[in-house]
Amino acid sequence: MPATKGPSDPSEPSPPPSPGAADTTGPTGPTGPTDAAEVAAQAALSLRGLSTELTARVSQLLEAMRSVGSGFELHVTLDRIAQTAAELADARYAAIGVIDQEGEGLSDLVTYGLTEVERKRIGDLPDGRRGLLGALIHDPEPLLLADLTADPRSCGLPPDHPPMCTFLGVPIRVEGEVFGNLYLTEKRGGGEFSESDLHMVRVLAVEAGIAIGNARIYEAGWQRERWIDGSVAVTTELLSGGDAEDALQVVAEQARRLADAQSGLVLLPTEDRGLEVVAVSSDRPAGMLGTVIRADSLVVEQLLAGEAVFIDDSATDPRMVTDLAARHGPSMLLPLKSGDRVLGTLATPRAPGARQFTQIERTLAAQFAAQAALALVLAEAQRDRERLAVFEDRDRIARDLHDLVIQRLFATGMMLESAERKCEMPEVRDKIGQAVDELDATIQEVRTAIFALQQGPAEAPSGLRTRVLREVGTAAVPLGFQPSATFVGPVDATVGELTGKNLIAALREALSNAFRHAQATRIEVVVDSSVKLADGRSGVRLTVADDGSGIPVGGRRSGLKNLARRAESLGGRSWYGPGVGEDGGGTTVVWEAPR
Secondary structure, X not given: OOOEEOOOOOOOXXXXXXXXXXXXXXXXXXXOOOOHHHHHHHHHHHHOOOOXXXXXXXXXXXXXXXXXXXXXXXXXXXHHHHHHHHHHHOEEEEEXXXXXXXXXXXXXXXXXXXXXXXXXXXOOOOOOOOHHHHHHHHOOOOEEEOOHHHOOOOOOOOOOOOOOOOEEEEEEEEOOEEEEEEEEEEEHHHOOOOHHHHHHHHHHHHHHHHHHHHHHHHHHHHHHHHHHHHHHHHHHHHOXXXXXXXXXXXXXXXXXXXXXXXXXXXXXXXXXXXXXXXXEEEOOOOOOOOOEEOOOOHHHHHHHOOOOEEEOOOOOOOOOOOHHHHHOOOEEEEEEEEOOEEEEEEEEEOOOOOOOOOHHHHHHHHHXXXXXXXXXXXXXXXXXHHHHHHHHHHHHHHHHHHHHHHHHHHHHHHHHHHHHHHOOOHHHHHHHHHHHHHHHHHHHHXXXXXXXXXXXXXXXXXXXXXXXXXXXHHHHHHHOOOOEEEEEOOHHHHOOHHHHHHHHHHHHHHXXXXXXXXXOOOEEEEEEEEEEOOOOOEEEEEEEEEOOOOOOOOOOOHHHHHHHHHHHHOXXXXXXXXXXXXXXXXXXXXXXXXX
């Protein structure tokens, strides 16, 4: 049978609208809802003049329309339309090709009738940029074919594809615009699709357009609600007063969840105008943290200028110059911009071969990035105020220690030395001399604590050993005792800046946990830069052991999870075990990463 277009005579009865739904067949799009009686009357008029064969199948058509119109989730709706159309026209296979935003190919292809084995055997489905599917995109008119392989527009079927001969295709319009095409192949029983089948499927396509429009509206509202909730969660978390790095981690985790992405990354500008990954949320974070996009990249130039960048395939796009690109497919790169200030970039790459981001997803993600940037600015200002209050309090404590505690200790030492000179018993003089030595050592430790309290962030030394000692000295004030610190290997010479920065953050977290939760009276800190990791690489290991109460059963593990996340993002690991208290009491936290 030769290829034929569907009837286009103006006198031909138009397909009936869905009961209770808006009429979307007019040239100006939706005309608003009508009552059930009016819709029923229109449907009755549209059915007049149908052939006897069509009239006999009206009940089947109405049932198909009812089935298509139920449900709100878009992809479920597309699955239902494909199945219903196949059953209505008695076709073995059905598919819906969703046209991409450029109108040049397919962004999605929903199939019915193929088994999982056949789908895997076929591999990648057609993209609609050539062949018969491409022709229907550029010429969206109903089409009947007795043999699709004989059509000059056909480019053949891929290897291992089930044989297909007869073909029926109709466009699906949503609010006057072509959303995609409905394809049916292989009429059961070996026959051809008839004009009656074409009429029925065209009517179903009108109802499908209404159902898809409703599903898109519902899904858009649902997505907006999710992104708004995510923005609220980020703002609440950032303003609750946590560490700056933890704040960036929250942004990465929320963005990954909301965008249904494989990874969530936050990048901050480097000194040479590049971008560095500083926060990672991923099931496979190894090697991501610390990755730098060079300043000469076109992507960096756009992002630092406050422009969003959307990538169809990270693995093949020449603008993606890092090793991470091969792991990902479609990606959104969004500037974290507040006013005229660009704080950094939020990246949400999906897995290779995943669907592209829709326009509404891009818009909502950009709004989320702007909200997250504003929350980061507010959180930064709040932390600055809190930091200033802490520095003022530390200055007061340092003055009190110097003016009161040290003076009293010094005076006590003078009194003991005077008593030692007057004492005639050698044993007593020795004891007094030991007490004086202890006081001298205590005065030196207090002076070290005063020095640590009076150091500002700009005065922080660059050596890892000194930074560890500073953290230990700073923790001595709230703890009420001085933790011990031991170093193994050339720590300053072998540990890189990225690993060192994360080691200090891990040390701070471990000391904070010991102070807040363990009620420890003894803490031992060991930094060993001579260890070998499980994979044979040279690494550095931080061990923080205390004699506190240990980790309660069922207690919170957020601090330990943070330690593990930091280590894993660098390709290392973290774990905990018994401490250094009597009978193994307390907790020992171990954190290690490549040097």
